[in-house]
Amino acid sequence: MPDVVQTRQQVYKDKLAQQQAASASSATTAAAAKNGENTANGEENGAHTLSNHHSDMMEVDRAVEIPASKAMVLRGHESEVFICAWNPVSDLLASGSGDSTARIWNLSESSTGGSTQLVLRHCIREGGQDVPSNKDVTSLDWNSEGTLLATGSYDGFARIWTKDGNLASTLGQHKGPIFALKWNKKGNFILSAGVDKTTIIWDAHTGEAKQQFPFHSAPALDVDWQSNNTFASCSTDMCIHVCKLGQERPIKTFQGHTNEVNAIKWDPTGNLLASCSDDMTLKLWSMKQDTCVHDLQAHSKEIYTIKWSPTGPGTNNPNANLMLASASFDSTVRLWDAERGACIHTLTKHQEPVYSVAFSPDGRHLASGSFDKCVHIWNTQSGALVNSYRGTGGIFEVCWNSTGDKVGASASDGSVCVLDLRK
Structure with missing residues (x-):
């Protein structure tokens, strides 16, 4: 049973230390493994395999490198930037950092000379005064209308801000760090997951906790809404619970992972739930059965996160196939056909752990960091x-x-980059 005090931040720092120690040797081994993998993997397409020739690789690199003129580097954060999220309606980019601030960067064409930043200082009351919390901001989510930003912090509070940077309400508190928080689609509830093993549904208008769900036996790491009042949560306890507002017990529990479950995501229709774990597997679950629909084993290290493509039934791209992307500490990204439970592509360019993947709105491109x-x-x-x-x-x-x-990207050195992909 891991010590609850060993929070996600410690995990980041431990893994960072491991990476730095290993990076000297890993560059060569990764290159060797990568070349072997491309030819060994039957699912690779021909064009991908050709890039084994070093000269081809160099040509490819030159052709695809994004020039500095198309990359805007936003500086202001004083510590690592764990997260970033675009406003769903306008070109506002929110970022959250270890410097106990979130920031909102205005990148719309009309904003004068580059970008302006709003600093959202996360403070706590001490002796009648607001003082900086000195705690990391590790989760962010915009409501679907793009009018409000929710932030989750290691100080145990969730906060709601207006898009002009004003604090609208403080939701508290979890007993310890918040690892994830999400608005529901309707925008009336916020869901949070904490190191204190609980998940909480908050009323976004009143700031009151509607219901607390104390079902995990260890820190809750991620949450995702299935509908406006039903959600899934995962934990270091290896379990996934599906809970509903007003119900005193989980309406479904999925067990099968053999190590902590890092992330969970419902597909666009809310039928399939994907989960990924330190046990190196990705599993797909359905409310119609207790065991997983697919158990996808291909990664050779922990899978840190997963994303569904915005394609298929019920999306803006109904004629495209539904895909799932997984990002792993084995430094690969994999694309999966969810229906068949098959790996379509293994993307093998990264040399270090992959922390994040994101599909473009049309599903035609995937960004990885x-x-x-x-x-x-x-x-x-x-x-x-x-x-x-x-x-x-x-x-x-x-x-x-x-x-x-x-594409926005947030980094360990405090920088936030915006890549302009227009030709």
Whole structure:
């Protein structure tokens, strides 16, 4: 049973230390493994395998490198930037950092000379005064209308801010760090997950806790809404619970992972739930059965996060196939056909753990961000590398804006990059 005090931040720091220690040797082994993997993997497409020739690789690299003129580096954070998220309606990019602030960057064309930043200082009351919490801001989510931003912090509070940077309400408190928080689609509830083993549904209008769900036996790491009042949660206890507002017990519990479950995501229709774990597997679950629908085993290290493509029934791209992307500490990204439970592409350009993946709004491209400081943009159909950018710090998060022409990336050195993908 892991000590609850060993929070996610410690995990980040431990893994960071391991990576730095291993990075000297890993570059050579990764290169060797990568070349072996491309030829060994039957699912690779021909074009991808050709890039084994070093000269081809160099040509590809030159062709796809994003020029500095197309990359805007936003500086202001004083510590690592764990997360970033685009406003769903406008070109506002929110970021959250270890410096106990979130920031909102205005990247719309009309904003004068580059970008303006709003600083959202996370404070606590002490002796009648507001003092900085000195705690990391590790989760962010915009409501679907793009009017409000929710932040989760290691100080145990969730906060709601207006898009002009004013604190609207403070929701508290979890007994310890918040690891994840999400608005429901309707925008009336916020869901949070904490180190205190609980998940809480908050009334966004009153700031009151509607219901607390104390079902996990260890820290809750991620949550995702299935509908406006039903959600799934996962934990270091290896369990996944599906809970509903007003119900005193989970309406479903999924067991099968043999190590902590890092992330969970419902597909666009809310039928399939994907989960990924330190046990190196990705599993797909349905409310109709107790055992997993697919148990996807291909990664050779922990899987840190997963994302569904915004394609298929019930999306803006109904004629495209539904895919799932997984990002792993084995430094690969995999694209999966969810229906068949088969790996379509293995994307093998990164040299270090991959912390984040994100699909473009049309599902045609995937961005990936790694501790090798690179952001790669891939074609999801062919698996080909389309664009690359090397930043100045390890990449924690990548995200696309609503129009699909900009990618935001947040990094371990305090920088936030915005890549302009318009030709």
